[in-house]
Amino acid sequence: MFSKTYRRILLSVIGASMLCACAVAPGRIPEPSATRHEAPSPLSAGSPKTGGKGPPSPSSPSAAAMEPRVVASLELTEQGRLLLTAGQPDQAIGTLERALNLNPGNGRACYYLAEAWLAKGGLRQARSSTGWRRCIFVTRGSGRNGFLHNASASKSGREKKCRNR
């Protein structure tokens, strides 16, 4: 249905717009500062304020802004992106997995993982790479092709569709 070139252009445009959208939509594809919580929640960690009886809940994302592991994970993500750009999706996937291991909340790594899998024609893996990131999802194109979508800009029906899949 779509030529390979057209698909690549579309992916790039969507990817770029998605990353831009993520930057203004914390909690969707988190920026480094939003991916992890450096300190345990005062509520759940048993601070004197509540006597430690409350359930775990997140602390302020900004506290984690400079967490070294987040920075290292993003560095690996960039390496993965460059490998993908260089036409080495398999190597990119391996590197992006390491990025996720360093920071399981790294949305960028998920995005590029999906893109790498699409580059390999792995629609199922692309979907599973992003399924749990509610702001990114993959839909089927023609043949083994797929499209990477960003639903973070709005709570559209597309996101719901992604959840139900």
Next chain:
Amino acid sequence: MLLLVGAIVLYGLQLGKDVHKRFSGRRWTIPSTAYSDSTILYPGQAINPLLFKNKLKRLHYRPVAERPQHIGDMQLTEGAIRIFLHDFNKGGSLREAFPVEIRIDSNRISHLKRTDRNADLTLLELEPEELMHFFGLEREARKLVAIDDVPRHVIQAVLSAEDARYYDHAGMDPRAILRAFYTDLIHKEFRQGGSTITQQLAKNYFLTPEKTLRRKLKELMLSFTMEAMYGKDEILEIYLNEIYFGQKGSVSIHGIGEASWFYFGKPIKDVSLAEAATLAGIIRAPNYYSPYTNPGQCLARRNSVLAAMGEQGRISEEELAAASAEPLSPIPYQAYGRQAPYFLDFVAAQLKTLYSPDDLAGLGFSIYTTLDTQVQEAAENAMSRGLEEIEARHPALKDRSPDKRVQAAVLVMQPRTGYILAMIGGQDYGASQFNRSTQARRQPGSAFKPFIFLSALDRLTAASFLSNVPRTYIVDGKPWRPQNYASIDADRVTMRTALAKSVNRAAVDLAMQIGLEKIVATAGRFGFSTPLAPYPSLALGSAEVIPLELGRAYCALAADGVLPQPLSLKEVTDENGKVLQQRHMDIEEVTSPGKAYIVTSMLRTAAEEGTARDLRRRGISFPVAAKTGTTNDFRDAWFVGYTPDILALVWVGLDDGDSIKETGAAAALPIWAELMKAIPQYTSGGWFETPTEVTIRKICPTSGQLALPGACPNPKDEVFLAERVPTEPCGLHGKSKKPGILERFINVFKNL
């Protein structure tokens, strides 16, 4: 005469065929090698200096007193580790060696610097570690080198030591034979051989070791034939890859490529003149001139090779003096161990479905795995100490025969990707190769409960009450009355308390409320392959599971409801680096992030206030979700704990099902805590992001309804799925003055 010449020519032609056949095909069997994962370092990373230094030693870095000048050197100082890294072939591209400085402050990397460029690094990847070789029957280790990659001084040293006129003769050197004959005659014993490199190769490659005239003649004929068929460089390359260099335990070292790693921990291209002369000197009698067993003789032999090089004009007088003054400096002897043997068995089982044993033993594959050797070492240390302590507390366990001692399984995984970082399948691989992590089927006890509580989240919440009243169930016509392990007075407990404190009666009540078939279905989704019969006792973990499958199922709780395939084998490449097999993370969503988060939240309460609260006393100060498990008569002790970054499962028990007389909290928890404390690089202290579908509300712990500010004592925060958020205000403390609709509406907002 003509007939004789004809016969010799015919014989030469026949030998030529043999030589061609031998040299044109695959010349050597190269064992495949399994590697760990590479190691990522970055500024700010916490490290365990002891385990890290052990890793560097296993990577063949050689401690030196001064700043590293040569590839493979490592200087360990109080506040910094300086390493001249090896080359690192990553994904087909070569990262050339360079020196780095890793500054360490309070067990944390404070700075990473590439010292030759004075450049700060944000990330550094250390090469993978060799874990084992898949040897064939001959047990030969060999790393092939091309003649172009062998430095000139190495070739010169070998020629000086073995065949000074190699490039001038045609396979036989009469002058060398006469000199050897003269030397042997003078000393009236066999002291010197006159064999050329070509003759040695002919002997090694084609002939048996007996010393007869016929064999000697054949050796000469073969040498002439080889010289006629192949160039000098090609013959020398085959020789350098073929020749025997000594013994590493039961494994024989062949070829100068393997020998330079074995003796000096570096590739042949990086050896110094003195090291080259040492290697060349070893060839004559590898075990006699070994720097490990006979350093004095080795040094003398090295210097005699250097002297010969000087005499032959191959090195200058200055080079001779400098190299002769150097001490022998082999790396510490390392036998071929078998690190992580249970893990490697697990990997080997996967490889056997892809390749034949002969291919693995002969085709020189590189097999890359997910293993982190620092985590594996930490796990092994923690297990050994934990089991020693158990046996010390119960001497009867220690008195059992070696094959009936207490066993343990330890698994460490990264929940998001399913990477297996470490695996232990038993106390002693030598005594038992049965992998209790992947092959055992044991009752999980309460460690199974999270999946029952998760099954209930469609109808109930963490604040819902469950019955703790003693009750008899009829199972297969027989009465069954579940008992609590610890006494709990209340007639009812919340879901959160029931899971955190592992209340058995409440768990069975819950299972019967939601239906056993639903629990079985949940378990199926979470990847349990063992049969789970729908009996009420399923709620207490009576159905056997495989530890790896239990650990994997918990991974889904730690990864937003996404279940990973356990990943151990990542990549197989051939000897040229071409990728033959590649495996990546393979994940599947099995529950919603919201449900996974709520169960995780309840398990954090278990770690802080429930059955796993001993973690804090054992030095675990970061937030953890954890669950203990103990089966009837203390047959199995379990502990599973996780953070967003890492998950570890520990099982302790006896193979014959006898009691170990301890709970999961007493026997397995200490091993888990010890392990986690030893790998600070994986415990950042972070906690899970709250999913968007989860809402926090303040509730009255007595009624489980929305707390009325000022009316309900000790209101608590609770997490709810958005569709299960309670709307009713507390009916107990608000009875005296029932709020109107408007007041209830306002209360809802007050409680936000």
